[in-house]
Amino acid sequence: MNHSPFPILEFDPDRRAKLTPEHPDTPLLPQRCVITFFREALEELVREQKLDPIAYLHSEIVDLPIYRLKRDGEPVCVALPFATSPGAVCTLEELHTLGAEKFVVCGGAGCLTPGLELGRIILPVSAVRDEGASYHYLEPGREAACPAEGLAAARRGLASLGIPVLEGKTWTTDALYRETEEKIARRAAEGCLTVEMECAGFFAAAQFHGLPLAQLLYAGDDLSADTWDSRGWDRQHTVRRNLLETALDLVTYF
Ligand SMILES: O=P(O)(O)O[C@H]1O[C@H](CO)[C@@H](O)[C@H]1O
């Protein structure tokens, strides 16, 4: 392991760790898994009796439900994640331990470039690692790429479903309230379309474990002008329900 004045840059390639998620005797979850940040859309599917609860992701403060459904005759599970990059990597590793092997994540993001219309779907091909968790899974570097197998499956599936997306780079930050003018300008200049808090963590942990994963984002609030415009981004129910349905369809191509 290297030594660095900055602890976050001391990457340890040892794949073993003292603490790992607990394995059930037999896999509990289907291999195909959707991770969604759209709680109200998931709750709507529960009210429509389309989902059966099968397990929970546990934490000290909250237990998050994992559901099962059939899509195109195939079993799929769908889960709410813990937020931010450390939450994302724990979510992925725990779902994987429970039996999930292939992942489509869907969430929302802030827009860094003008003209990205509310609800536009983005397929991130890489994420700028302005967070901490990814540094425990990959050598230090500026970006984490979407795992190649996941990106290929997502492109194939989206083309076949006829869903238009914008491919691009996203900025993953740990600090929601430190998205400053200069940082926004710098990230936009390096090609980031969006900002969110999990993508680099998901990409890094998926690469570490060799798991096919892709993420879909929708263009939400707007940070490209002088003042922040929320655009009511987290109340876009139709956009969010539709994107969840797209993710459920897409994972059948994985
Ligand atoms: O739509 P969701 O994906 O909630 O996520 C975005 O919103 C949260 C911040 O408000 C972060 O988790 C960020 O990634």
Ligand SMILES: O=c1cc[nH]c(=O)[nH]1
């Ligand atoms: O992380 C995020 C998510 C949405 N909007 C932002 O500005 N940041």
